[in-house]
Amino acid sequence: MIWFVAGMLLIALSGVPGLFADRHGRGGERLACLLVLAGSAAVAGGVIIALASGAPALLTRPWTVPGGELALRLDPLAALFILPLCLVVGGGAVYGLGYWPQREHPGNGRRFRLFYGLLGASMLLVLTADNSLLFLFAWEVMAVTAFFLVTTEQERAEARRAGFIYLVTAHAGALALFALFALLAQETGSLHFPAAASLAGGSATLLFLLGLFGFGFKAGLMPLHIWLPIAHAAAPSHASALLSGIVLKTGIYGLLRLTSFFAVIPPWWGWTVLLLGVISGVFGVALALAQHDLKRLLAYHSVENIGIITIGIGLALLGRSFGLPELTLLAMSGALLHVVNHGLFKSLLFYSAGSVVHATGSREIDHYGGLLRQQPWTAVCFLAGAVAICGLPPFNGFVSEWLIYLAAFGASRGEGLNLRLAVLAAPALALIGGLAVACFVKVFGVTFLGAPRSAAAATVNHDAAPSMRGPMLALLLACAWIGLLPGTLAPLLQSAVATWVTPVKAVNLAAPLAPLPLVGATGWVLLIYLAGLGWWLHRRTRQAPRDVSTWGCGYAAPTPRMQYTASSFADLLVSQFRFGLWTERHGGKVSGIFPTTREFASHTPDAVLDRVLVPGFRSLARGCSWLRARVQNGRVPTYLLYVALTLLTLLIVTAR
């Protein structure tokens, strides 16, 4: 525990010395990076020690604020969230050296690193807090620091808008949590977190709904995902990685903690969560497919993956309400593993996307093309991340989705139709998987393959800097490790699920997870096959003539601009989801035998934010201004009238 706390403090203070360093020097950022690395190492060490000891590590100190108590609790459930956090936070610090160097960003570099460290530390505190007040405290600090990361480039209007919307949603969610924990304190009589499965009845329903709202906002559960795409797009890439990889997960963590308190789980909870998961998954990936801003697209994929995780949680909740420990175990371990996996491969994707953006200076996918030649490292890393996020073997994404599938299939064996129907999660997952493949083939192909579509892409001359490459490769290895040796994580998953709900201690994960090594083995074989065949093909085609151009199907002068773009690639598929996406298309109609030049543009705004909330709030604000102009009309007599009326009303009320 001491290691953990020390590491947390190191991370928190990592940005402070830099504040006093030279605006253009490298010392500050190097020192900060070093501190973060040391901190993450210490934290990871502390976690591993705590895990080895078996029992959850506790730390309790008095705190003199009303109801406060510095209570930390480090159990396997938290550990499962903390370990990827260490990797991503540490990696991000190194990545920043190359991606956001102080000399290129003298204005905001120091501020960025300060809040980066604070964010990391506050998340650690969120994941280990054992007291409502402390939790809220860390939660809000996390929200605010993340806000400052999003608005790093606050001179850009886009970043300001993103920051504002993020801040508002974060605060709204936090207020819901205020209510949640106040009611919880009323139930348990103290602000200390209750023990697992200790709450029965009471205002459970209200607590659950408040939690779903408050934590759902953070997790980016549809339709509460509004802040996510813009914020991820606006932040610097390693901040986006941290946001999408870890910050979202704190929402999931909160939901898990909350549900672990209750003794009995009514089935409709599981169904609600499951349904939300399916909606987030399908529409998240559909929206992603329709985007052509690289980072916005990745952000929507975060919504999708949160959906997958939530599907797992929903199944696990159903397993609990129907008393099927095996189902609970499979679903929850799948969900937890996907939490880890998404943290890893999404960060990998954001890092490599950042390297592309850094090189081309644009986030528009349709401006890329043929980058694989100049950026082989980035391309390989992105490819690996893409394969992983599509849930394809041999990478880690498949393993977690596989577990959730098994759980869904398991549900079909249960008695009672209201449980069996949960099996429908499986086709939904399949649809999500298929769409994800389509989307990432699109991104990878349009970005790295073919011919450059713009001058910016054609003049790219550098791959990711070594300091950016290192973290990317580390994450790549982590993904491959989980994908190829999944069995190694089984014990941790088992104990984590056991901390969430006790009965699964009886069942052991070994039986359901037995095939994992085989899955890994298949991955190995696949790799070997591909390598062998590829090597053979390479030898056979080594002396093939390479100076020919692509066969243009008889068209004489093909140009790069004629290549399929991201939009056109996705169009056929997106048109299937038109009912939910409302893609906007402008122009593009050609007529006549010799049509003149025509413009065509299509973009898909966020269904919830841009179609519902923004107009709604605009009219609300207009109404408020109107009312204000009437009430606050500047005339003293009117004001005195208010006083008189108040006096009369109160007198009448009391006289009655």
Place this chain on the structure above:
Amino acid sequence: MLAALILLPLLLVPVAWLIPWYRVRSWLLPVAGASHLLLVVLALGGVPDAAPGEWIGLDPLSRLVLLVASPLYLGCALYAVDYLEMRRERGNRTMVPCLLLFLSALSMAAMSRHLGLMWLALETTTLASAPLIYFNRNRLSIEATWKYLLICSVGIALAMLGLLFFAYAALRGGVPVSLLLSDLLAAGPVLSRPWLHAGFVLLLVGFGTKMGLAPLHAWKPDAYGEAPGLVGALLAGGLTSLAFLAVLRTLQVMNAAGALGMARPLLLGLGLLSLLLAALFMMRQGDFKRMLAYSSIEHMGLLAVGVGIGGLATFGALLHMINNSLAKGCLFLSAGNIHRAFASKRLADVRGALVALPFSGALFLTAFLAVTGTPPFGIFLSEFTILRGIFGAGRLWVGLAVLVLLATVFIGMGASVLAVSQGEPTERDMAFTDRFLLVAPPLLLLLAVLFLGLYIPESLRLLLEQAQALVEGGA
């Protein structure tokens, strides 16, 4: 020593009037403030609680208010030095004496154990602050002053009538008539109910006007909007706390008479109304100083709600009074700096304060976060405590309503504050930059709020609990 708290600034008034040296006159303010703070600290430690029958004395409530008001005043006084230095054209021959008089009246209002005396002191604060609002000497400021004066005078007159009703309640109850707090509390049970209730309503409306509870708030946006930043800070941080103290005093009497059950719903209603009004009126507020006024209304509403619920919520409300005053001080002072630098307080003209005035801009933004209840600042604790009180009292819907309104407030206020602080700065008065004395006081106030968010000294907790017991003990 208590007398000194009142007399010292009072004696300095003529001095300030007479001495010819501009800068020295400005420096009288910090001197008075510092010595006042020193005396307060000594008094808090040394002077025992007031015995029955004393007209001037301390009790936990007055200790709390002094504890808030004195540091805030010192901060504003320090700020005033450089501020007046920059506004030499305005002169400080009215400003300084009025501020000193304000301090004296403030101390008296906080310490008087006699409702009549307290009422008198409050009236004096109103009169002393009127010329301060008029500092800028233009049409708008005169208008603001007029409104402030008229509405507050009406309010204070109603409060007077309320006091007379209390007295008559005692007369009717057959006990010797006296407005001494101790006597009223002792006579509590026999006070005649109709008179008591009517009197409470009058006092609530009267002091509520001063406190700025909706719909009695109408003077606030104008006065806060037109007054210089430091005056706004004193009004929003000090005067409102005094008015709140006055309301608490009446509550004490009601409590002694066992009529809290009648008093609380009224407070709760006014509080919720204030929250609602503030929430709606902050939406797309184009003037950031008026926005601060609405924020002050919002927090007065929170105080009223807290007291209206009672129990833990009252404890939270008392804590909130401290945090709110300090945070408001920082907010108004930094806002004043931004106002000066951009020579405007319209959102349309003010952009990129973070770049233009690194310190003031950052302070403004941080103070906004603090005042909207973001950790690690104290307001987070007090708001959460109030909420716990509300939910603990089983008032589920009140709690949820308060939360929704707080969220709305955050949206409205956030939009304006971020618009002011972020972005590329618009053209501005380059002569004005962050000076030490213009930045240090708000910073110190903010640090105080931060401190209260991280650690609440045992003694302060005890004080708060005693104060709470005083308001509603035994009820």
Place this chain on the structure above:
Amino acid sequence: MEMLARTALHLLLLLLVAPLLQGVIVRTKALFAGRVGAPLLQPYHDLARLLRKECVVSRTTTWVFLAGPAAGVAVPILAALFMPFGALPAPIAFTGDLLLFVYLFGVARFFTVASALDTGSSFEGMGGAREVTFACLAEPIVLFCLIVLARIADALSLTALLGPHLAATWRGPAGLSLGLVVVCLLVVLLVENSRIPFDDPNTHLELTMIHEVMVLDHSGPPLAMVLYGAALKLMVLGAPIVRLLLPVNTGSWAGDALVFLGGMLLLAMLIGVIESIMARLRLVRIPQVLIGTTMLSGFALVLVLR
């Protein structure tokens, strides 16, 4: 030892018989058209020639261009290890291997489309877009069918799903949904292998192609691997249909193998017949057909869930 023998037999069946099916299909269509048609072994000759030929590679391409064909061959071979051939159990069988089976083809698709995009040709991009679109819509169908089978067999490995119990099931109450499953799987087979009515393997207008247009630039050995991969895929995906239609277990493995081969040939002929008697669907219709099929499979699932 015995295990190794089984695996060897399994792979031999696959690798040797797969091109033959293509021959059978072509022959059947020729007969319907009243032509003699190419010899049954023509596909073997084609592959052999292509492997010998030189190849040309566009200058825009990278190594990804070659990864497509490689995956196209590697994946079916690997997937076949989980798929029982008729009554012959799969060499590898474990709980949940059916998902691995499904996702392996996802890998193949990923790299095939990627290599198509690598050429930078608008036509091949178009083909890729269609491929992924229809695959997306086919994916849920497969899952529905698998769930139905899993529910019937109460197991989660392909071998168990296609076990000896099927014969009884046909007669049982679940027979109807089994029939629906066969239909759905057949549709999926046709889509995945880009046959009429969804795609025409030997059309000559690129604008109407799906799969063929993706491999326009492949030549020589890579093209050979593409074709061979397609044949393997047809066989692997056809196997479950054969098993469902002929759920007979002769005691000996030779007998089982023969039954399976016979079934595969019949299936090939069936495909040939379908291709001869049906017209090609308009591209916009294809999604509707697929969604309809999804409904059908969902109905099958409901039948067994209740």
Place this chain on the structure above:
Amino acid sequence: MTELSNLCLLLVILVNFFALGSSRLTACIQAVALQGAVLALLPLATHGLSSHSLLLAGGALALKGVFIPWLLLRAIREVHIRREMEPLIGFVPTLLLGALATAGAFIFADLLPLVEAHQGGLFIPTSLATLFSGFLLLISRRKAITQVVGYLILENGIFIFGILLAEAMPMMVEAGVLLDLLVGVFVMGIVLDQINREFSTLDTEQLSALKE
């Protein structure tokens, strides 16, 4: 003695109505001066000739009857405003409202239990009625001067009530009332002066620039 005081009180109420009804500022101010003078009689009428009540009466007369009316008259002489142009609420409606308010005051007063000594007195209803009339004037008029007049009448209402408690709380109340009145109106006078200088009018319509 009650009869005399009641007489005065009725007079006070009449003056309220006159103030509410009249459109001429000078008349209004003079009416208030009259009201102040009448109020000065009250303490003598109730508590007889004691030094204390004499002082109260003297103070009231000096302030309410003489000083403040003089101040206001001077003000309007400077800005040459004679009459209250178009009030926010017409004169007749104002009068009706005033009647309502007075009636309400009497009803409300009945709810409040009195001590024997004050039974049969009109003090409570009159003070409330005067208070309400003052309020009404404040609410219904545009001119700053008229509003000050309204404030004065409001204060008079409170003063009437104070007289009841005069001997119960020696010096305290009346000191409060008089001082408040003095300071309040004095400061308002200053502000009026400033307003006059800025706007060269005392029409509060001009004073509505500060609005949303």
